[in-house]
Amino acid sequence: MSAIKPLVSVEHLSLAFTGNRKAQALTDVSFHLHAGEVLGLLGESGSGKSVTLRTLLRLHSERTTQISGLITVDGLDVLALNSRALQAYRGATTSMIFQEPGLAFDPVYTIGQQIVEVILAHEAVNHSVARHRALEMLDRVQIPQARRRFDAYPHELSGGMRQRAMIALALACKPKLLLADEPTTALDATVQIQILLLLRELQKETGMAVIFVTHDIGAAVEIADRIAVMYGGRIAEENAVAGIVQHPSHPYTAGLLGATVDSSHRGKPLISIPGSPPNLANLPPGCPFAPRCTSASDQCRTECPSVVESPAHADLASPPRLACWHPIR
Amino acid sequence: MTPIILQVRNLKKYFPVRANLFSREQKVVHAVDDISFNVTKGRTLGIVGESGCGKSTTARLIANLMPADSGAIIFNGEGVGEIGGLELKSFRKKLQMVFQDSFASLNPRLTISETISYGPMVHDTSKEDAHLQAHDLLAKVGLDPDLFASRYPHELSGGQRQRVNIARALAFNPEVVILDEAVAALDKSVQAQVLNLLQDLKAEFELTYLFISHDLHVVHYISDDVMVMYLGQIVEMGPVEQVYSEAAHPYTRALLSAVPSMDPAHRTQKSPITGDPPNPIHPPSGCRFHDRCEHARAICASLVPALMPVQSSHVVACHMNHPSSGYETSGSDVQYASAGATR
Ligand SMILES: Nc1ncnc2c1ncn2[C@@H]1O[C@H](COP(=O)(O)OP(=O)(O)OP(=O)(O)O)[C@@H](O)[C@H]1O
Ligand SMILES: Nc1ncnc2c1ncn2[C@@H]1O[C@H](COP(=O)(O)OP(=O)(O)OP(=O)(O)O)[C@@H](O)[C@H]1O
Ligand SMILES: [Mg+2]
Ligand SMILES: [Mg+2]
Numbered sequence: 001m002s003a004i005k006p007l008v009s010v011e012h013l014s015l016a017f018t019g020n021r022k023a024q025a026l027t028d029v030s031f032h033l034h035a036g037e038v039l040g041l042l043g044e045s046g047s048g049k050s051v052t053l054r055t056l057l058r059l060h061s062e063r064t065t066q067i068s069g070l071i072t073v074d075g076l077d078v079l080a081l082n083s084r085a086l087q088a089y090r091g092a093t094t095s096m097i098f099q100e101p102g103l104a105f106d107p108v109y110t111i112g113q114q115i116v117e118v119i120l121a122h123e124a125v126n127h128s129v130a131r132h133r134a135l136e137m138l139d140r141v142q143i144p145q146a147r148r149r150f151d152a153y154p155h156e157l158s159g160g161m162r163q164r165a166m167i168a169l170a171l172a173c174k175p176k177l178l179l180a181d182e183p184t185t186a187l188d189a190t191v192q193i194q195i196l197l198l199l200r201e202l203q204k205e206t207g208m209a210v211i212f213v214t215h216d217i218g219a220a221v222e223i224a225d226r227i228a229v230m231y232g233g234r235i236a237e238e239n240a241v242a243g244i245v246q247h248p249s250h251p252y253t254a255g256l257l258g259a260t261v262d263s264s265h266r267g268k269p270l271i272s273i274p275g276s277p278p279n280l281a282n283l284p285p286g287c288p289f290a291p292r293c294t295s296a297s298d299q300c301r302t303e304c305p306s307v308v309e310s311p312a313h314a315d316l317a318s319p320p321r322l323a324c325w326h327p328i329r
Numbered sequence: 330m331t332p333i334i335l336q337v338r339n340l341k342k343y344f345p346v347r348a349n350l351f352s353r354e355q356k357v358v359h360a361v362d363d364i365s366f367n368v369t370k371g372r373t374l375g376i377v378g379e380s381g382c383g384k385s386t387t388a389r390l391i392a393n394l395m396p397a398d399s400g401a402i403i404f405n406g407e408g409v410g411e412i413g414g415l416e417l418k419s420f421r422k423k424l425q426m427v428f429q430d431s432f433a434s435l436n437p438r439l440t441i442s443e444t445i446s447y448g449p450m451v452h453d454t455s456k457e458d459a460h461l462q463a464h465d466l467l468a469k470v471g472l473d474p475d476l477f478a479s480r481y482p483h484e485l486s487g488g489q490r491q492r493v494n495i496a497r498a499l500a501f502n503p504e505v506v507i508l509d510e511a512v513a514a515l516d517k518s519v520q521a522q523v524l525n526l527l528q529d530l531k532a533e534f535e536l537t538y539l540f541i542s543h544d545l546h547v548v549h550y551i552s553d554d555v556m557v558m559y560l561g562q563i564v565e566m567g568p569v570e571q572v573y574s575e576a577a578h579p580y581t582r583a584l585l586s587a588v589p590s591m592d593p594a595h596r597t598q599k600s601p602i603t604g605d606p607p608n609p610i611h612p613p614s615g616c617r618f619h620d621r622c623e624h625a626r627a628i629c630a631s632l633v634p635a636l637m638p639v640q641s642s643h644v645v646a647c648h649m650n651h652p653s654s655g656y657e658t659s660g661s662d663v664q665y666a667s668a669g670a671t672r
Binding site: 270 | 377487520
C-alpha cells in the first residue's frame, strides 16, 4: 500500500432512493483515487455511475435519499459538510462536466460572464482579475478567438466548442477533483479525440484527479489509468486499463467487451449479454449479475461476493479488485 | 443489376439565421448544399461526418419532414410530390425514420400498443387489424406483447423504447428506414441487440437503410456503402470496405484515424485534425476543407472539386485525386500515402 493518503476515498457507500420510485442505486461501493490519477467508470445503463458522481457532489435531494458510508475528498468529510462548506467544496475542490453542456450553462448569460461569476463566487479577487482568468481559461481549452467567444451566448457555439467552454467553466477554480459524466458521448470522432487529448493535457498540467464515466471503452483507454466496472449498483471489477481490456476477470466485464463492435465483427451477428438488468427495487439475494451469467452457480444465486483485492498484487498502490465467485481464469 | 430505390438530386437547404438588429443583410446557414446520390434497394448506406455537417437535415429533407429549397427526391423512379409523380401521403408510408431520442419521440399518454397502431389507423387500417399487427411487431422486435403491449413509455428501459420506435416505423410496411443516431444512447450490450435486430428485420422485410451515426465502428459493421459529408456537401462515397481501407479524401482519412485506440500502450498522441469546423454561414471558397487540409494547394482555395470516381463506385471530391484538376503534385510536402497515419 502506498503511504501517501489518497485524494478521494469512498468507503462502503450505499444509496437508496426512497421517494416515489424506490431503488437501491448503490450498494457497498468503495474506491480510492490519488491526486493526478484518472479513474474510468464503465458499466451498464442504470448501474449507478451517474449516481456515484452526483453523490460525490452531494447533488441528491436529502429528503428522498438514504445514504450510508464515508466519502473523503482532500481531507473533507463530504457527507458531513454544512451548506456553506458545501458551496465552497463544489467548484473549488470538486467540479463536474456533463454530456450536455446545456446543463452547465444558463442560456441568458454569455459564456464569459458565467465563468467570471464562478471565479468571483469562490475566490477573493476583483472583477478584472476574474475576467483575465476566464479569458485565459477559454484560451487554454483552445477556443479560437477566445476574446470574441467570451461575449458569445451558449447557443452561438458549436457542440464541440460548448463542450470546451464547459471544461473551462469547470476548471476555472482549479479543482482538485474533476467529475466527468460522458463528456464526449454526443460528439463526433474528430471532436471527441480533441477533447480527450485536451483533458489529458490539462489533467497532467494541473495534477487534478479525474473520474471519467463513459460507455465507450476506447475513450476510457485513451484517458484513464484504472477502470472500475459497475453492475447493479456495485463495483464488479477494478484494474489498470490494460488489465481490464486484455484480461477481464469478471464475466460481466468480458460480456461488455464482447458486445463492443469493431471491424472484426462485420458480417457476423454481434454477441450481446442475454437477459435484462436487475430490478433495483428488488435486488436478488446473490450476485446481481448471476441471473445473466453463464458461469453462475448456486452460491452465486444466494451469496453476494464482496470486492476483494488480488493477493498476488498486494504490493501495488492500487491492486486489482474483483467481486466474483468464479472469475475468468 | 439491383434497382435504385431512392435518387436524391441536387438537394439544397439554407436556414435563415437571426439577422443582426442593425443590418439588413439576411444571413443563411448552408446546411445542405447541392447534394446528389443514389441508394440501391436492399443495401445500407451509412452517413458520417462532423457534427453540424448536415446529416440530420439531409435525412429530414428526404423524409419530407421539412421542405427543401430546391432539388428532387425520386422514389422507385417516381418523383416525390411532383405532379404525376408519387403522392406525399403514400411516400410517407414507404419511408420511415427512427431518431436518437427514444423518449422524446414517444407519446407518454399512449400505451406501447396504441403507439404502434396509431399510424396505421390514421392511414385507414381498422382498429382490430392495427392492434393485431402491433402485437406481431412487438414479438418481432423481441418484446413479449403480453408483458409490454399495455405499458407506458416511462415503464421501459432505453433499449426497449428504441425497439418500440423501430416497431412503430415498421408498422407502415416501409421500404426505406432512415435511422438517425438510433443506437447512440444505448449501452454496448443493448446496442448489440438492436443492431442484430436491425440486420434480421432488413433481411426479413427486404428493407433499405440510411444509417446516420458518429460511431465509426458501428457504421463499418452495418453499412454496405458509406457517404462522408463535410459542411453540407458529400466529399466521398463508396463501398464501406473500400472507403475504410483506401480513404481518398484527406477529411475521410482524418475522421477514420480519430477513432480511439483500444491499446493503452499506444494511445493517440495527436489529433488528426485541428481547428474547428468552418462557419457554415460563410463556407470557405473552393474545397470547403482546404483551410484545415495539410495537402491544400492554391487550386483548392479557388476551384470547387467535383465528385469523381477513383474506382468504379468509389467517388471523391478532391483535386489531389484527380490529376487533370491542375493540383500541383511536385511540392515537397506530398505525403498522400502516409496521410492520416498520425497516431
Ligand atoms: N432520483 C432518482 N429516483 C429514483 N431512482 C433514481 C433516481 N436517479 C437515478 N435513479 C436510478 O438509479 C439507478 C442508477 O442510475 P444512474 O443514473 O447512476 O445510472 P448510470 O449508470 O449513470 O446509467 P447511464 O449509463 O444510463 O447514464 C437507475 O436505475 C436509475 O433509474
Ligand atoms: N432549424 C434550423 N434552423 C437553423 N439552423 C439549423 C436548423 N437545423 C439545423 N441547422 C444548422 O444546419 C447545420 C446542419 O445541421 P444538422 O443537424 O443537419 O447537422 P448534423 O450533421 O446532423 O449534426 P450532428 O452530428 O451534430 O447531429 C448546422 O449548422 C445546424 O446548426
Ligand atoms: Mg449516467
Ligand atoms: Mg444530427
